[in-house]
Amino acid sequence: MTVITNLKQLYEIDDSLWLEETIELLKHKQFNLLDLDNLIEELDDLGKEKKNAVESLLEQVIRHLLLLQYWTNEAQINAPHWRAEIRSFRGQLDRRLTTNLTNHLRFRLPKIYHYALGYVQEKTSFSVNFPPQCPYTLEQLLDENWLP
Numbered sequence: 001m002t003v004i005t006n007l008k009q010l011y012e013i014d015d016s017l018w019l020e021e022t023i024e025l026l027k028h029k030q031f032n033l034l035d036l037d038n039l040i041e042e043l044d045d046l047g048k049e050k051k052n053a054v055e056s057l058l059e060q061v062i063r064h065l066l067l068l069q070y071w072t073n074e075a076q077i078n079a080p081h082w083r084a085e086i087r088s089f090r091g092q093l094d095r096r097l098t099t100n101l102t103n104h105l106r107f108r109l110p111k112i113y114h115y116a117l118g119y120v121q122e123k124t125s126f127s128v129n130f131p132p133q134c135p136y137t138l139e140q141l142l143d144e145n146w147l148p
Contacts, residue, residue, distance in 0.1 A: 007035035015042075054101050055112055060089040061141050062116035062134070069135075069148040070128050071120075083147065090144050097142070106138050 011018040018038070025033050068075060068082045075082075097105075105112070113134035120130060140146045 007033070008038065011035060011038045050096070050101060051104055054093060054096055054105055055108060057089045057093045057096070058105055058109075058141060059112050059116045059119075061086055061093070062113055062136065063119055064089070065136060065141070065148060066116065066120045066130055067123070070130055071124055073127075086147070087144065090142065093142060094144070102138070102142075109134060109138055 007018060007021060010021065018035070019042070022034060022039060025031070064082045064086045068079060068086070071078075110133075117130055117132075120128070136148075
């Protein structure tokens with residue numbers, strides 16, 4: 001019981017060292033010595049971080065596609081920059097995506113679009129008529145060569 005208490009205390013003091021100790025316990029199958037409460041919390045946070053990261057990257061792709069396609073007043077000047085940003089965000093997405101995260105994005109796409117739409121509306125001072133629903137499929141959004 002003292003090991004668990006020490007691990008719990010270690011978590012409060014140095015979470016990196018706690019992680020190293022936890023990994024060693026797992027490697028040696030010493031499951032009874034694990035600080036399960038904090039391990040569960042860390043695993044939950046890790047899953048949320050991954051989901052938030054891919055959602056954020058997809059939102060950036062959508063923002064730039066919308067600007068590229070619909071903000072015609074600025075497209076001549078900004079199109080190369082927007083296309084470069086789209087390429088960059090898609091590459092970052094590609095490196096992070098798993099089947100589960102792709103399914104998560106498919107489920108969350110309407111909400112992600114909602115956030116992207118709000119951003120581009122503000123950026124363009126509500127002067128552009130953007131579609132109220134996402135005009136892109138997830139496959140299009142993730143395809144490194146697709147542009148509207």
